[in-house]
Amino acid sequence: MDPNKITHHQFIILVMLFTIGSNILDAPFVITNVANQSGWLAGILGWGVGILLVWLYSTVAQQFPKQTFIEYSQAVLGKALGNALNLFYVIYYFFLSSVMVGLIISFLNLQILPRTPMEVIGISFLLIAITGVHYGLGVIGRSAEIFFPWISTFLCLMFILLLPQINLSHLTPILDGGVRPIFRAAFTFLGLPFLELPIFLMIIPYVDNQKHIKKCFLLGTLLGGLVLVSTIFLCILVLGAQLTSLNQYPSYQLGKEISIGNFIQRIEVMVAIIWILTIFYKLSICLFVTSHGLSKLLHLKEQRSVLLPLILIISVITRIISPNQSFYDQFIRYYWAPASLPIGLGIPLLLLIVGRLRKKSIAL
Amino acid sequence: MFKLKNKSPDNKPISQQDHPVYPDLQKNIHKVKHDLGESSDLVVRTFHLAGQTQITIGLLYIDGLIDQTAVQEFVLGSLMTKLQNTFKDKKINKQHLYDFIKESVLTISSVKDLQGFNDLYAHLLSGDAILLIDEHPNGMAAGIRAWEDRGVTETSSQNVIRGPKEAFSETLRTNTTLVRRRIKDPNLWIKTQQIGERTKTDIAVMYIKGVADENVIKEVHRRLDNIEIDAILESGYIEELIQDKTLTPFPTIFNSERPDSIAAGLLEGRVAIFVDGTPFVLMVPALFVQFLQSSEDYYQRADISTLLRILRYITLLMSLLVPSMYIALTTFHQEMIPTPLLISLASQREATPFPAFIEALIMEFTFEILREAGIRLPKAIGSAISIVGALVIGESAVQAGLISPAMVIVVSLTAISSFVTPAFNMAISIRMIRFPFMLLAASFGLYGIIGGLILLVMHLCSLSSFGVPYMAPFGPHVKQDQKDAILRVPQWKMITRPHLFKRETERQDQTNRHHSKMRSQRKGERT
Amino acid sequence: MINCIIVISASLIGYIEIPHLIKVKAKMDLIVFSLLLLFGLILNLLYYNGVHIPNPLDFIKFLTKPLSEWLYRLL
Amino acid sequence: MKAKQLVAILLFCAPLLSGCWDKVELNELGIVNAIAIDKANNGDYLITVQLLSPSEIASQYPSNRVTAITYQATGKTILEAIRKLSTSVSRRLYFAHLRIFIFGETMAQEGIRKSLDFFYRDHELRTDFYLLVAKHSTGANILHILTPLEKIPANKIYGSLKYSQDNWAPTRTVTIDDLLDCILTPGKEPVLTGIEIEGNPRLGKTTENIERMQIPAVLKLTDLAVFKRDRLIGWLNESESKGYNKITNHVAQTVEYVNCREGKATFEISNLQTKIKSKIVHNKPMMDIHVSGAADIDDMECKLDLNNFKNVYMLEDRLNKKLKTMLVTTVKGTQERLNSDIFGFGDILYHHHPHYWRQVEPRWDETFPETKVQVTVDIQVRRLGTIIESFQ
Structure with a gap:
């Protein structure tokens, strides 16, 4: 049995967790910073475009079923160009994994474990994720399936418990600053989860039911986007745009706001647990694709041989790329989306067009 | 997949090569006596066939393993007295005589030819009587096994309030009978083999042909055939030798001493492995959910069973996490504790000398000692231990200021909830891994706990039992099987067998369900 | 101290993987593994001994600056 | 191979587990229940914290020792003053259970914005405490008054603030979120409930205040203090x-x-x-x-x-x-x-x-x-x- 095989049910959950993971922490802050109380509109816009993008990715994937991105980009674009793109692809997700580790470090260090050394948090988190990758995608998928009911219950519970704190006047006036901030915020939001989603081009071949792949991919993104947009929405409704953009982790601040009677309160650490879980799955997927891509690219016999050295490299790269929080924030806000464009739009489009042309020429 | 026991070829007193039975009776008897080291329970009786002094017959058996009256009546009686007139003045051909005795004289249901000395020893030591005729190169084994056994008694470890009370005993045949009595289906097949170089323990594999997955059956036989070990004394030996993954604290093979739960498993398509000499029967494939189910769940009403199952899952989590949560909350996340509670916890801690983690460790350790002592001690002292325990970990330790009262509550809560799990082997694994969780909580707080939980769940997901994922039907999610995992839906809704090891999935005729439905509808009309 | 920990963990990683890789006779794997391990080791040693390592994100920033500026002007 | 791997992972974990950097035992915590900020004479911040004494509060055999203790320190910045407190307090100050936050009147008149940053920035502080202004008094004096009914003085204020807002209406519960929202939003100015000492403040500081039936000094919630931007400009x-x-x-x-x-x-x-x-x-x-x-x-x-x-x-x-x-x-x-x-x-x-x-x-x-x-x-x-x- 292939340890990497996953069911389409698990695939939906993984797509969803990947979409939510990490972005639920930084997206509300980044978006309301640009678009103020109309941030939710930007969220919906970004979500819509994101779904179109996912439609593009799944069309590319369906063109070459049973082949990973690394394999068919070589087949379509030729060995040299294909390999160059593949290298870019792997490096991109390598950096994404480092960013994830950096995010979990700064979040935990800021909110929960202020005196624990960053290295210890980072390496322990990486070790857990590496264990998952070592077990294989199948185990990651199955465990995600087990955690999924918990995550969704906690999320729903959080949303429901926050309802009494809602203040509708935080939403008005709509479109106060015109539409430009909304487009800008939507573009940033696009980069936060949606342009990263071609990562699943490496995973789709391992899904058992190839027929429904498009539906599943879209459904996963739809659900994940829904959670993100509703979190942004709630942040604005409960905290107001002012406080949302003041807080570094507004969605965590949301957890602090929960107070029903004198009984259900002080549960923000429970909220943190959801974030940790979703970031964990995002990191595992990134690490899986990085190591799997690398081993496919270099024709290695075993994927695991690159895993342990990766811990060493990522743990230090994480420290290098985020010297301080504001550098990281600025990068995420202004450069991440443009930097993701080649992966998220350029390469899939190229593959789609060249692939179509090739197929036609073969048919002729 | 699993490791084979290396057998050592030397220091084997009985020669490996099989030797055919000698034609000379004395030589045979001598060899048997020599090989068994003149063991005192070997009974050798030589006698002449009914008045024919020229024909000597040797009877060998192990005292205590056979039915004495049967030997006297059906073997000795038949051969020595009943044949008085049959052979008068006849020249007797030895081969003819052998066949005659076998076919017409011995009034015993099971008589077998011996293939050689190894076969002879196998029969002799299993409790058959061996008949050897002088100057004939073969012998026969008469099956008149009988030994003292405990008989069918009440269950001792898996008690129920409602449901059959009988339990398996130590005799293989009794055990298979108990199941056979419940499933009167010609498709219930039993395959027997002997494992154990020395013990030659009978192992029976039981399954319902057509319901159990052929691959699983094949796999069970393959793994059993691969076992090479000198002794099988309990089904635990087999369990360890055939499980999928060796490095895991979790049981991947189910065991039960209840015939009804084994029968239910067989009907679901599982394969049971009976081992002679133990009342614990193994069953594969075993899933995680199975260890949290009791056979009583199916005898009580569905809603009650569902609630009880949910309770079991909660207590499972509690026995795993309560001490570590206590440590995490009191030493890392004090902001999560409501102020009045925090004040009272803090005032309790003012006088305690140890950090919360050490305190918890001491208490949990003390509890494990008490539990183990309670099992091992003679029943008469057991109650004394519980009194001492209650005093030690309750009153006195608090009075002496060694531990805080809240910790007593935590420990007792953990202890009680760990006893709710129906399967002992699952409960003990959970109890074991709560110590690493306490360590994680003491180092990282809730982050450590959640990290540990992720690792634990991933480990559980990586397990499989005879090719079936251990965490099914949760991961992978099997929609149809949710009916009997956390929930236990009413019987008339349980239409299919578990999907993961199915052949023939239909469990009930659809009409049955319609019938129930109609009945309930009619009931609805009436009210 | 910190150097000691880095070297020990790197050699530990080597100790776990190398015998296995030799056993399965994966030559390419061994090469890639050693290179990555060496790279990681050097990177760690440099970083924790206070050597300034250029931030790769600065490079990415530099590359995407024209694109992002154009885009944000457009939007 | 598997066993080796496990050993390796355990070895990896061993150094990680050796330290528990964030661990604080409950008996090492000084639970801060109320805090007051005033201006000292030289323009520094004067911080007064009220710590709880859990063993006195939860004790079943009450002694006549007080249940809460106040400490004071001055500093150029808020955090400096708080850290300076450690020279007089034997425990780590723990702010997550803060209930009441009082500004002295002069402090409030000079502006509160600068002093708020720390309390919103620090992760340990939650957002569910109430802010008040001492009327005709300093915040420190308010925290020094002993209260008879509640063992914890700050809980008295917290309780009456909540009860009074629900049933009588001249007071207002304001959390730091509300306050910041008012300060940050243009066209919205904050108010805070005032608190004053009625009676003899000198006697109120002694245990006499909890021994008499008719108490010499009462803490009373009064009217609302009106702010403009972040300065107190008057009272309703x-x-x-x-x-x-x-x-x-x-x-x-x-x-x-x-x-x-x-x-x-x-x-x-x-x-x-x-x-x-x-x-x-x-x-x-x-x-x-x-x-x-x-x-x-x-x-x-x-x-x-x-x-x-x-x-x-x-x-x-x-x-x-x-x-x-x-x-x-x-x-x-x-x-x-x-x-x-x-x-x-x-x-x-x-x-x-x-x-x-x-x-x-x-x-x-x-x-x-x-x-x-x-x-x-x-x-x-x-x-x-x-x-x-x-x-x-």
């Missing part, structure tokens, strides 16, 4: 405070009386709902305040035949008129005396007429006093109590 009186809470829709229940012939009739008002709408008339903002609710007669001193529904209408009418006057004077008083937009009229304008707001925002200080306010009160008398006619 009791009626204005009640009016303010009604306008901002923060009253669940309150009590109001009207005169009738030779006595008074008291109503318990519930379900108060206030809606504020903004209009622009002749390029001038106009606020339309609509109050609705239900009232029950709870106390009737005058001879009035309540069987006659006309009399009930008459009382209802008087009640509405009285409330209307109250609200109008509140707004007028604020506009003329204090000129601080505590009602958030500017914010309402921004939500309803963003373009207009942008025009007036720079000169809102001049526009606000001239803002016309129209008040309509529509409270209906529902229940008359268990007796209909009074026995007067």
